Amino acid sequence: MKVILFSVSLVITGLVVAADPFESTYQPRDHETTLIKGASVFDGAGRLWVDSDLLIQGGKVREIGKKLDQKAGLILDASDKWITPGIIDVHSHLGVYPSPAISSTSDGNESTSPNTANVWAEHSVWPQDPQFSLALAGGVTTMQILPGSANLFGGRGVTIKNVPSRTVQGMKFPSAPHGLKMACGENPKRVYGSRKSAPSTRMGNVAGYRAEWLKAVEYRDRWRNYDPKGEKPAPSRDLRMETLVGVLDGEIIVHNHCYRADEMATLIEVSKEFGYKIGTFHHAVESYKIADLLAKEEICSAMWADWWGFKLEAFDGILQNIALVENAGACAIVHSDSARDIQRLNQEASKARSAGIRMGIDISKEDAIGWITLNAAKSLGIDKLTGSLEPGKAADLVIWSHDPFSVYSQAEKVFIDGYLYFDLITGKKPVTDFALEQLVEVGP
């Protein structure tokens, strides 16, 4: 019965990926109407509101302004404190590479074929990974969990709300599009080249992408030409191709791991050949070399503040990469790819901003905060819902002890859809099953 319904919906919508298995079951938690008073608010959309109040009602930001006169069940004095949108990390492997990191928990890389677009990261996510709670303590409210970069097509990424849940479905960000992880450069050619199979070179990588996109176009056309009323049987489903067609149809966003500028340019050509759009280049340590091209093509760069040199394709990483991308008018994002650095993306943004200022590129804090909030939300296709503090958007936000661009600043309170999930002062925080009697359950 389900199969029949599925096939029918395919035809009705004209899409291969129409039915929605593994749907989100996340429900925002009830909370009191909350008024935060007297804070400095970076709204993520380029403004700083000084000495202002912020009203949260029904999980949404209702109003920001001076001396809001509203009744609220919970009133928080935040004078001398700072507010930002909840931090969004577009590149995380929490849950798929959890702590403890042992072979039985290593679920991030299905490195068995150069195209594993059929695998979904959410089917590896362990919701009890204690690292989620540590990221929350750093103010991270949303993240995209991606498969690794062993393959040309690594599989689908999932965007989650950083909430405690027994199931991954309970964390899934409702209505967020899937991402497709693609990878350039050293990793795929090393993984498969060492097995004497393709790809073993960068040209082999590109041939691999093109061959798969050719198949995807054929697959899409086969379904488009299928007439359910006709006599021909329906084409058989292919999970790999469904993901790729999702990209061709603009429903799945491409997140392309790519370090080198020249390879990014080549991948842009591949995308044009087959008519899809690259959303974001990840680990883009050389974006500064082609910031103009990335601005023109409207492709985001997700970058580290200072990582470099751990492999040859990361050798040209410089501290000013992010500032130069921003300065060129291209979309800049600070990402972590790290369970360590996801805990302080505000500091990573601050370092990147300082590196720009040091070299005469003046970037305001109001703009720089967008690297870890609104620009990240755009990259994930959820910017209408979160990423900035504006009336009607999700009350995903952080109250900081100091200016979040300071090394001494700590996330004091973290709200997701208006609900207080983390409180440094009272010690409130999610404790995973794994943590019980084993990890430090209180304190930092």
Place this chain on the structure above:
Amino acid sequence: MNRSSSIAANRLLISTILLCMFSYAFGDSVLLTNAKIFTMENSRIIERGDILIRDNLIMEVGEGVRPRSKTKVVDLSGMVITPGLFDAYTRFGLEEISAVDSSRDGTAAKGGPYFDIQYSLNQASTLIDINLVEGVTRAVSAPMNSDDFFAGFGASVLLGKDKILETPRVALFGALTARASGSYGSRSVLIKRLRQSLIDARQISVGMKPSMSHREVEFRYSPLELEELAATTKREIPFVIEVHRVAEIQELIAIKREFGIRVVIKGGAEAWKVAGQLAKNDIGVILDPLDNLPTGFERLGARLDNATILDKAGVLIAFSVSDTHNSRQMRQVAGNAVANGLPLLSALEAITINPAKLYGLQPSEISPGNPADLIVWNGDPLELDTWASRVMLDGQWINMASRQTRLFERYKNLDVGRKTGFTYQ
């Protein structure tokens, strides 16, 4: 040049120089004035102070230091001066690109007390300038721990020198971890092997042959290695041991007491649980304060305020950044330690003088007679919106360029956005 060995001589000379100072022309000298100075000597902070430098040495530190006849005065109002930063555990000179084996010399096919990294230190490494211009001037380069107890000898290095080796064989490095016990199957075997090796070394050091009566012959080091071990024990250089779980830390404390060796813990994810015992037994800890992930079953107790708890108990702590390419993150990790309760001065000590103390080297305090290795910061040295404005090594301002600043210069005018420029092909 080996600077630290000449420091004692310098200290003797300095009194003579100070005596002569007023009667002779002073020669070319530099006076840095009006800076906030963290001398790192006896916790002394000078809110608005001066440093007189002649040739490569610090001559005078204090308030209202008088310039001499030919002194060049540099006004550093609003600036902060600290000694150069010292990373206590790195791969400087031993690793260019982590994933390129041919650029690495920190791992031996067979580690152990015979491996010594001093012969392969690459002074031309790009990591050196890249971190030097951010204020890192000194480090210990250590061999990588492998699947055995001992990894080998590390050396202290001075960044920015023609020959970066400062002092060879500053410590014998090793590990008491799950990984190190991998080839034996149990940490018990590893600990027994360590104990037996030290017994054998002790025998050798008193001119006796190691006892062959025990059965674990297959776990033993060669006579050559045992001689190195015996010499190490005699010279009282520290054993720097990576260890995380409380059970193994306590074994290590017992071994230290039994054999009277010097021990420094590297990592120490759960060291905070036995902070008092470590302090009592004079065991210091080298750690990355941001290393709070329970990434293995032996580090389930990892926490962000490990450094704070250790410091409060009186343990000598020094910091290290896990990735040497970003040793420049040292002030950020120190800043985070402060955010998690560590006093500012303790954090600064952990990235300047404490590493030297742990390795038995001369600490580079800002003090008369010491080499003039200084960093001028444009604000709080641990903050994210400050940077090293100038770096002085041996009394000379260094050229603040690195491969990364060169890349920036090459591509900075590419922009076609808010600023005018040209487009690359």
